[in-house]
Amino acid sequence: MVDSTAAARGRGRRVGSPPVIDWTNRTPSPLSRDDELQVYYWMRLTRTFDERMVAMWKQGRGLGGAFSERGHEAIAVGVGFALRPDDVVAPMHRDLGCYLVRGMAPARIFGNLLGRVTGVTRGRDANLHGLGDLSLGIIGFVSHLPMSMPVALGAAMAFQMRREPRAALTFVGDGGSSTGAWHETLNMAAVYRAPFVLVVENNQYAYSTPLDEQMAVADIATRAAGYGIPDVVVDGNDVEAVLVATGEALERARSGRGPTLIEAKTMRMLGHAIHDGAEYVPPDLLVEWQERDPVAAYAQRLRNRGVEESVLRAIDERANDEIAAAVAEAEAAPFPDPSEVGRGVYAP
Amino acid sequence: MNQTETFGYAAPEAAAPGRELTFLEAIREGLWEEMARDAAVCIIGEDVGGEFGGAFKVTHGLAAEFGDARVRNTPLSELSFVGMATGMALMGLRPVIEMQFADFISSAFDSIVQYAATNHYRWGAPVPWVIRAPSDGGISSGPFHSQNPEAWFVHTPGLKVVSPATPADAKGLLISAIRDPNPVIYFEPKPLYRSVRGVVPEGEHVVPIGEAAVVRRGDDLSIITYGAQVREAVTAAESMARDGIAAEVLDLRTLKPLDWDAVARTVDRTGKVLIVHSANRLLGIGAEIAAEIAERCFDMLDAPPVRLGGLDTPIPFSPPLEQAYRPAAAKIEAAARSLAAY
Numbered sequence: 001m002v003d004s005t006a007a008a009r010g011r012g013r014r015v016g017s018p019p020v021i022d023w024t025n026r027t028p029s030p031l032s033r034d035d036e037l038q039v040y041y042w043m044r045l046t047r048t049f050d051e052r053m054v055a056m057w058k059q060g061r062g063l064g065g066a067f068s069e070r071g072h073e074a075i076a077v078g079v080g081f082a083l084r085p086d087d088v089v090a091p092m093h094r095d096l097g098c099y100l101v102r103g104m105a106p107a108r109i110f111g112n113l114l115g116r117v118t119g120v121t122r123g124r125d126a127n128l129h130g131l132g133d134l135s136l137g138i139i140g141f142v143s144h145l146p147m148s149m150p151v152a153l154g155a156a157m158a159f160q161m162r163r164e165p166r167a168a169l170t171f172v173g174d175g176g177s178s179t180g181a182w183h184e185t186l187n188m189a190a191v192y193r194a195p196f197v198l199v200v201e202n203n204q205y206a207y208s209t210p211l212d213e214q215m216a217v218a219d220i221a222t223r224a225a226g227y228g229i230p231d232v233v234v235d236g237n238d239v240e241a242v243l244v245a246t247g248e249a250l251e252r253a254r255s256g257r258g259p260t261l262i263e264a265k266t267m268r269m270l271g272h273a274i275h276d277g278a279e280y281v282p283p284d285l286l287v288e289w290q291e292r293d294p295v296a297a298y299a300q301r302l303r304n305r306g307v308e309e310s311v312l313r314a315i316d317e318r319a320n321d322e323i324a325a326a327v328a329e330a331e332a333a334p335f336p337d338p339s340e341v342g343r344g345v346y347a348p
Numbered sequence: 349m350n351q352t353e354t355f356g357y358a359a360p361e362a363a364a365p366g367r368e369l370t371f372l373e374a375i376r377e378g379l380w381e382e383m384a385r386d387a388a389v390c391i392i393g394e395d396v397g398g399e400f401g402g403a404f405k406v407t408h409g410l411a412a413e414f415g416d417a418r419v420r421n422t423p424l425s426e427l428s429f430v431g432m433a434t435g436m437a438l439m440g441l442r443p444v445i446e447m448q449f450a451d452f453i454s455s456a457f458d459s460i461v462q463y464a465a466t467n468h469y470r471w472g473a474p475v476p477w478v479i480r481a482p483s484d485g486g487i488s489s490g491p492f493h494s495q496n497p498e499a500w501f502v503h504t505p506g507l508k509v510v511s512p513a514t515p516a517d518a519k520g521l522l523i524s525a526i527r528d529p530n531p532v533i534y535f536e537p538k539p540l541y542r543s544v545r546g547v548v549p550e551g552e553h554v555v556p557i558g559e560a561a562v563v564r565r566g567d568d569l570s571i572i573t574y575g576a577q578v579r580e581a582v583t584a585a586e587s588m589a590r591d592g593i594a595a596e597v598l599d600l601r602t603l604k605p606l607d608w609d610a611v612a613r614t615v616d617r618t619g620k621v622l623i624v625h626s627a628n629r630l631l632g633i634g635a636e637i638a639a640e641i642a643e644r645c646f647d648m649l650d651a652p653p654v655r656l657g658g659l660d661t662p663i664p665f666s667p668p669l670e671q672a673y674r675p676a677a678a679k680i681e682a683a684a685r686s687l688a689a690y
């Protein structure tokens with residue numbers, strides 16, 4: 001029995017001894033070769049987007065804040081890949097990959113980041129906030145954490161009421177898990193046996209606050225039992241593990257067996273947002289997790305499964321080209337006209 | 349006073365034949381007809397379901413008629429069941445949320461003002477839900493069962509806010525609120541539930557959001573009010589009429605978007621304005637109305653606008669204290685008489 005009190009652990013507790021990924025022999029693969037390459041493409045596209053965004057903001061070509069999802073690619077892409085087109089997802093600010101997999105064009109997201117009229121919110125909402133598009137089954141993000149949780153539950157309740165075999169999924173961070181709405185939503189999801197899946201992205205920090213100043217349990221997932229909800233803890237840097245666990249939870253949900261909580265353990269590899277140097281994070285922690293980088297690790301796994309280097313390189317090139325084109329398109333797009341300011345407060 | 353029996357004057361447009369319903373019955377009838385008309389309309393809230401039918405019995409009978417899936421009890425989770433309604437609305441449902449008392453709406457604040465109210469502006473998806481909030485006091489319900497928090501929501505872009513004063517408007521505005529593609533907060537003054545009867549037209553009866561109603565004509569001064577204070581204002585006006593003072597009473601009915609043309613018309617007719625509401629006066633709806641009148645109608649005024657509202661205190665329980673807190677017919681009459689004499 002692990003002593004999980006905060007006092008026993010001391011400040012800056014880490015996600016202890018992360019499950020060791022067997023990068024070499026994951027056989028049989030849960031995916032077809034074609035799907036493996038698609039998953040790699042989405043991870044690479046996400047990483048390339050993220051790196052380009054960080055570089056632009058450092059060059060002063062950005063607007064306002066920006067959240068890097070470096071380290072979260074396996075969670076966002078794994079979940080995005082597990083969802084079916086008619087499921088609904090409410091991603092949060094570290095889930096760029098999920099938006100991309102759902103089909104949101106990179107140029108629309110860059111347009112949003114840059115406040116352009118071509119952005120998803122036409123200049124109304126900032127960075128990854130408000131990237132909702134119901135035609136893609138995406139509910140937009142609002143800053144107040146974790147307000148996507150009850151809203152995603154509501155989508156699940158609509159499916160249940162109409163007896164549609166669909167599920168709603170949303171994400172929350174370790175930080176968001178300390179709010180009242182987190183608890184209210186999980187309780188209601190359990191009471192209603194809603195087709196609802198919650199993915200907790202435990203990246204060990206809420207802004208500058210480490211886990212042991214946020215909670216006195218070792219796994220956020222243990223709280224699920226308090227509501228009568230099954231929980232799964234997965235390595236959030238292993239895209240296939242995330243994908244499989246999410247797929248199973250979604251299937252449970254769609255077939256009327258109720259909600260699931262998935263806790264994906266990872267590490268936020270850059271600051272909270274672009275302005276934050278994250279000096280409060282112990283450097284060796286980052287070194288440790290850098291070795292488990294989800295994108296590099298997946299490339300290595302595919303090499304070990306016999307994928308030719310040239311195939312991976314071609315995907316990398318394609319991601320580079322697509323992101324370069326998206327940035328060019330967004331930067332060339334106009335800002336909204338000031339006369340737009342009052343439009344759309346109300347639905348007609 | 350026999351207002352309990354006769355109040356519920358027919359608004360000018362409500363000339364169709366009808367029956368007398370209580371305020372509460374009119375709300376229930378509106379819910380019933382909308383649920384029958386549209387399978388997307390559903391009800392959530394504390395104790396609304398099953399045989400019980402809500403703390404005030406407004407939803408009584410609806411679960412038996414429309415099934416438990418459409419009239420669903422929630423745990424005590426205001427923040428999240430309003431958020432849940434937003435998700436339901438995004439997926440095409442038309443949830444009507446019952447707050448057990450308007451006072452508890454503060455527990456749902458983020459879901460209302462941060463999420464639902466901003467959604468259409470931010471990414472274009474409508475959020476068609478209604479919150480029914482039993483509001484107001486005067487019946488010794490104490491600080492946490494008597495509140496009128498409408499100003500918070502009028503201050504929030506993206507919301508609509510209505511507050512009926514008669515059974516006919518209670519039904520007609522509720523139907524409009526349910527059909528509106530935006531989040532609407534519907535404040536139903538609970539002191540009116542069973543104390544007011546009025547004619548409600550037969551058949552489909554829809555009262556548009558955004559239209560005030562002149563409920564009593566007069567040329568000497570205007571009393572602009574809404575909700576439970578309409579009854580008080582009419583009582584005051586009837587009393588003054590015996591002395592030859594003709595007060596016009598304008599029932600705003602919708603607080604957002606407010607019917608500024610109707611406000612300007614009554615100011616133009618009388619030149620003297622008394623604004624009354626149960627909510628506390630400080631930064632209440634009356635403050636905005638007085639400011640707008642000063643800006644738009646200065647030339648029409650024969651006297652400074654006067655406001656009457658609750659005090660800047662919590663709402664007290666004991667009758668002498670609550671009466672000291674709250675506007676009522678006698679206070680309205682006193683203020684109106686001195687305004688008429690100005």
Ligand SMILES: Cc1ncc(C[n+]2csc(CCOP(=O)(O)OP(=O)(O)O)c2C)c(N)n1
Pocket residue numbers: 094143144145146172173174175176177201203205206207268272
């Ligand atoms: C209710 C609320 N309080 C404060 C904030 C400001 N804030 C934005 S992100 C954040 C930390 C969130 O941490 P976590 O949930 O772990 O997500 P992460 O950023 O680590 O992915 C804070 C405090 C907020 N968005 N919402």
Ligand SMILES: [Mg+2]
Pocket residue numbers: 173174175201202203204205206207
């Ligand atoms: Mg975190």
